[in-house]
Amino acid sequence: MMEDKKLIEVQHLKQYFPVNGEKLFEKKVVKAVDDVSFYINKGETLGLVGESGCGKTTAGRTLLRLYEPTGGKIIYDGTDITHVNMLPYRRKMQIVFQDPYASLDPRMTVGDIVGEAIDIHHLAANKNERRDRIVELLSLVGLNTEHANRYPHEFSGGQRQRVGIARALAVNPEFIVCDEPISALDVSIQAQVVNMFEELQERMGLTYLFIAHNLSVVKHISNRIGVMYLGKLVELADSYELTFNSVHPYTRSLISAIPVADPETSRNTQRIVLEGDVPSPVNPPSGCRFRTRCPYADERCAAEEPKFKEISSGHFAACHHLDRVK
Amino acid sequence: MLKYIIKRLLMLIPVLIGVSIIVFVIMRVFSPDPAPIVLGQHATQDKIDAWRVANGLNDPLYIQYLNFIKGIFTGDLGTSYYTKTPVLKEILSRFPATIELAIAAIILASVFGIIIGTISAVKKNTIFDSAGMVTALIGVSMPIFWLGIILIIIFSGTLHILPSGSRGDPLMQPMKVTGFFLLDGILTGNIQSIGDTLAHLILPASALGMYSMAIIARMTRSSMLETLGQDYIRTARAKGVSEGKVIRKHALRNGLIPIVTVIGLQLGSLLGGAVLTETVFSWPGIGSYTVDCILKSDFPVVQGVVMLVAITFVLINLVVDIIYAMVDPRIKYSKKEA
Numbered sequence: 001m002m003e004d005k006k007l008i009e010v011q012h013l014k015q016y017f018p019v020n021g022e023k024l025f026e027k028k029v030v031k032a033v034d035d036v037s038f039y040i041n042k043g044e045t046l047g048l049v050g051e052s053g054c055g056k057t058t059a060g061r062t063l064l065r066l067y068e069p070t071g072g073k074i075i076y077d078g079t080d081i082t083h084v085n086m087l088p089y090r091r092k093m094q095i096v097f098q099d100p101y102a103s104l105d106p107r108m109t110v111g112d113i114v115g116e117a118i119d120i121h122h123l124a125a126n127k128n129e130r131r132d133r134i135v136e137l138l139s140l141v142g143l144n145t146e147h148a149n150r151y152p153h154e155f156s157g158g159q160r161q162r163v164g165i166a167r168a169l170a171v172n173p174e175f176i177v178c179d180e181p182i183s184a185l186d187v188s189i190q191a192q193v194v195n196m197f198e199e200l201q202e203r204m205g206l207t208y209l210f211i212a213h214n215l216s217v218v219k220h221i222s223n224r225i226g227v228m229y230l231g232k233l234v235e236l237a238d239s240y241e242l243t244f245n246s247v248h249p250y251t252r253s254l255i256s257a258i259p260v261a262d263p264e265t266s267r268n269t270q271r272i273v274l275e276g277d278v279p280s281p282v283n284p285p286s287g288c289r290f291r292t293r294c295p296y297a298d299e300r301c302a303a304e305e306p307k308f309k310e311i312s313s314g315h316f317a318a319c320h321h322l323d324r325v326k
Numbered sequence: 327m328l329k330y331i332i333k334r335l336l337m338l339i340p341v342l343i344g345v346s347i348i349v350f351v352i353m354r355v356f357s358p359d360p361a362p363i364v365l366g367q368h369a370t371q372d373k374i375d376a377w378r379v380a381n382g383l384n385d386p387l388y389i390q391y392l393n394f395i396k397g398i399f400t401g402d403l404g405t406s407y408y409t410k411t412p413v414l415k416e417i418l419s420r421f422p423a424t425i426e427l428a429i430a431a432i433i434l435a436s437v438f439g440i441i442i443g444t445i446s447a448v449k450k451n452t453i454f455d456s457a458g459m460v461t462a463l464i465g466v467s468m469p470i471f472w473l474g475i476i477l478i479i480i481f482s483g484t485l486h487i488l489p490s491g492s493r494g495d496p497l498m499q500p501m502k503v504t505g506f507f508l509l510d511g512i513l514t515g516n517i518q519s520i521g522d523t524l525a526h527l528i529l530p531a532s533a534l535g536m537y538s539m540a541i542i543a544r545m546t547r548s549s550m551l552e553t554l555g556q557d558y559i560r561t562a563r564a565k566g567v568s569e570g571k572v573i574r575k576h577a578l579r580n581g582l583i584p585i586v587t588v589i590g591l592q593l594g595s596l597l598g599g600a601v602l603t604e605t606v607f608s609w610p611g612i613g614s615y616t617v618d619c620i621l622k623s624d625f626p627v628v629q630g631v632v633m634l635v636a637i638t639f640v641l642i643n644l645v646v647d648i649i650y651a652m653v654d655p656r657i658k659y660s661k662k663e664a
Contacts, residue, residue, distance in 0.1 A: 066560055090566030102557035106656055107579050117565040151655040167561070 007077060007207050008063070008093075008175055009039035014071035015055070015062045019282065030281045032058040034231040035072070037308070040175075045201065045208040047222030047239070049215050049254065051278055055231040056211045057098070060177040063209065064093050076175075091121050094168035098180040100160035104152035110163050111148030114138070117170040137166040141196065158189035165196070175207045183212065194221060216258050219243055224314070227251045230281055230289040233308060237315040248317045249294050249325050250274075288320065296321045327651070334644045341640055342633065346398070349632040350391050353625050359383075360623035364407050381407070394629060403633075404626030406619075413630040417612065421634070422505030423493055424611035427603070428596035430527050431535035436589050439539040440582075443546020447554060447581075448573055458543060465540025474533040474606035481529060489526050491608040498522040530607040534600045538592040545588045546581065553581040583654050590646030594639040 015033040020026065033055040040046045048056045062069050065086050074082050081089055097103035104113055114134050117123075124130035135145050141162040152160055161181060168176055178197065182190040194217060200206060212218045218225055219239055226236040227250065235248040246252050253272040260266040274293045279285055288306050291297035300320050308318040319325065361374045361383070369377075378384045382393060397403055403413035446458035482490035489495075493507055500510035500519040508527070511520040553559065554577050562576045563569075601613040612631060619627040651657045 061560075064564060066563060087566050090564065095561075095564045097557050097561060099557055103561045105558040105562065105576050105580065107654065116562070116567065120566045153656045164561075167565070171565075 005042045006039045006075075007042040007044075008209075009037075009075040010059075010063060010072060011037050011075070012072040013037065013059065013062060013069055013074065015058050015067055016070040021282075028282050031231050031284065032281060033062060034284075036228070036231070036233045037072075038226055038233060038236060040207055040209060041223075042174075042207055043201075043205055044224065045210050045222045047218035047225040048209060048211045048228060049213060049218050049225060050228035052213065053278060053281065054228045055281070056213075056228050057179055059228070060095070060179050060209055060211050064095055064177055065089075066095070091171045092173055093175045093177070094171060094173040095177040095179055096161070096164050096168050096181045099184050100157050100164055101152075101184070103164055104160060104167075106152055109149055109151055110138070110143075110155075113152070113163060114148075114167050114170050117167060121171050123171065133170070137170055138163075140169065140200070141166045157185050158193065161185060161189075161193055162196070165193075165200075169200070169204075172204075173206070175209075177209045177211070179211050180213065182217065183214065190217070197221065215254055219258075227254065230278060230284055232289055232318065233316075234290065234319070235315075235317040236308075237317075241312075241315055245315075247311060247315075247322050247325055248290075248319050249296055249321075250290050251317075252325065288318075296324055327648075331644070331648070334647070338637065338640050342636060345636040346395065346629070346633060347391070349629050350394060353623070353628055354387065354390075357620070357623040357625070360407055360625065363622055398633065403630040406627050407624050408622065413626045416615075416627060417630055417634060419505075420610060420612045420615050423609060424597060424600075424604075424613060426493075426506050426508060427527065427530055427534060427600065427609060427611060428593060430531035431596055431600075432538060432589060432593045433535075434531055435535035435538035435542055435592065438535075439542025440546050440578075440585065442539075442543040443585075444550055444573065444578060446543070446547040447550030450551065455547075459547070462540040462543040465536045465543070468536065469602075470533055470537065470600070471602040471606050473536055474530070474603055477529045477533055478606070488529055490529075491606075492526060493610060494519070494522050494526050530603050530609055533606070534596065534603040538589075538596065541592060542585060542588055545585050549581040549584050550577055553577045556580070579653075583650065586649055586653065587646055590642050590649075594642045597638050597642070598635045 013033055013036045014031070016029040016031050019028050019030050021028045036055075036059060038046065048059065050056045058067065061067050063074060065074070065081070069082060072082070073080055076089060076093065104110075108116070111131075111134050114137055115130055118130055118133055124133055131148075134148055138145065138147055143159065143162055143166065147155075147159075147163075152163065155163065161184075165181075181197070182193050185193060197208065197210075198221060201208060208221075210218060210221055215225075222239050224237065225239050225242045227234050227242070227248065229250050235242065235246060235251045237246070242251065243255060246255055249272075253274050256269065256272045260269065272295075276293050279289070279292055285292050285302070287303050288294070288297070288301040291301040294301065298321075304320070306318040306320045308316055310316050311322060359378075360381075361377045362369060365373055365377060375384075382390055385393075394404075401414070403417075405412050406416055409416065442458040442461060446455040449455050478490045481488040493499075498519050500507060500516045500523075501514050503510045503513050507523040508520065511517075511523055554573075559572060559576055562572045567576070598613070600609075600611070601617050603609065604611045604614040605617075616628060616631045619631070
């Protein structure tokens with residue numbers, strides 16, 4: 001299924017948002033995503049993890065040009081789409097949003113929510129074809145035909161997220177950004193939805209960017225995982241490699257925080273607890289952004305920003321003290 | 327739904343009882359004795375007493391009140407102290423003028439208010455937004471009578487393109503069918519009269535609608551700003567829906583729900599009669615007439631008008647609530663809701 005062909009690539013992606021400063025008329029920028037580069041191969045799932053506010057959602061949305069990027073390049077299937085009209089690409093790239101309660105128009109029936117995308121891209125020749133397609137999509141995500149005439153508020157969270165997925169699939173996309181698609185769901189439903197994502201990927205050859213803050217879920221579904229901190233990618237590696245051979249102190253602390261089902265192992269492993277809060281993205285620390293919470297930080301970290309470099313095949317990290325982090 | 331409507335109509339009863347008591351008491355307590363006003367300053371005490379007895383004003387208050395209530399149920403609201411015509415007839419001859427003006431004003435206010443509000447929201451923090459909101463600010467702050475006078479000076483006094491007052495040229499009035507000049511003109515196919523009515527209507531409707539327009543524009547802006555920030559708007563964009571369609575189909579349709587209420591409330595208060603506008607434009611509506619009657623202590627007329635306005639207001643609110651259920655699938659009034 002997986003090919004070594006880049007489907008989507010971002011180079012030095014930057015997304016800044018203007019905000020009002022503390023003083024009157026003072027303007028500042030939040031560097032939500034600051035110089036991030038990665039690629040996703042065809043048929044692959046790239047997981048993106050990080051704390052709230054680290055810019056992972058912004059990265060996903062900017063990738064689809066739901067925000068206009070401040071800088072950098074987005075390349076889809078060999079074409080630079082940073083400044084093109086997105087309409088043809090909306091067919092190929094879709095998104096499933098985090099909040100299934102807010103992401104569906106309350107005044108449209110589920111059939112119309114799914115059908116609207118079909119209309120825009122003229123994917124159905126007539127009404128019957130449109131209806132058949134909607135029914136097909138709903139059954140694909142485990143909903144019934146009669147659900148098409150209902151409104152979103154009549155569904156449970158899990159069902160709504162299925163509607164959101166059916167909607168994303170309506171255009172037969174190649175690539176889907178899954179923007180924390182399960183974090184708003186009950187734990188019992190989460191597994192179902194994650195499994196559905198995997199099944200759909202197998203059946204339709206989809207490529208995913210899977211954004212989440214739950215590392216254990218991401219580990220399960222992703223081929224490779226990227227870790228973000230304050231708008232920067234700090235480590236990116238194969239899923240297995242990242243879990244067992246992570247080198248960045250931040251990744252390490254995240255991994256140590258995954259609950260382990262076995263109490264014996266749990267007792268014997270040491271948790272790395274980070275101190276303090278994430279600094280403000282309006283005014284990030286100089287040099288390495290993680291230095292304010294990093295146990296290894298020294299003067300060099302404050303003065304010089306570490307480069308995001310390949311330390312072994314396919315394993316990237318940005319840290320000055322890779323040799324010391326053990 | 328039917329059950330809900332009946333329930334709401336039944337709720338009219340306590341409202342009307344309350345309103346009737348308030349208007350009855352206020353008129354008796356705060357208004358001067360009508361007898362000397364009706365009979366003139368040279369009337370003798372005997373004549374005044376006789377008139378008071380004839381009009382039931384010497385009865386105990388509760389008897390007077392019960393007579394008033396009895397009148398409502400028998401469709402007899404009494405007769406005006408001055409014109410001696412039945413109050414109902416007086417009101418019905420003037421109410422169409424007020425309704426026509428109010429509806430014209432609310433249409434102007436809604437169309438321009440929603441357009442201005444939407445542009446302000448979509449082009450937030452730009453010159454368009456500022457211009458729209460300054461217009462709205464002027465609209466809420468400018469006294470109606472002053473705006474009316476300015477409009478008359480400009481369009482009637484200086485440019486001579488629009489008439490300065492009244493409902494229409496008496497020679498061009500349409501045959502009376504409903505009492506609404508515009509509707510009558512259309513029904514009788516009298517094109518000249520339609521034009522004349524519109525020319526007379528536009529200035530007072532603009533003056534009267536200005537305040538409502540400002541309120542609607544502000545409400546639309548804040549409602550649209552909220553809606554435009556919703557996730558489903560982003561979903562629509564992700565589908566590839568064009569920006570214009572995102573605004574019309576997704577944002578406006580959802581954002582309009584609270585605006586419907588505002589429009590309904592505004593219409594309700596406009597129907598109560600726009601005293602200032604009607605006075606400035608010598609519009610023969612119910613507002614200026616009522617004020618006139620209050621000053622002359624014409625109890626039956628004032629009571630009748632207030633009751634009518636209260637009923638209208640409640641009914642309009644009911645209509646708004648029904649429209650609510652139609653535009654928002656999440657609202658259901660029947661018990662069937664699961």
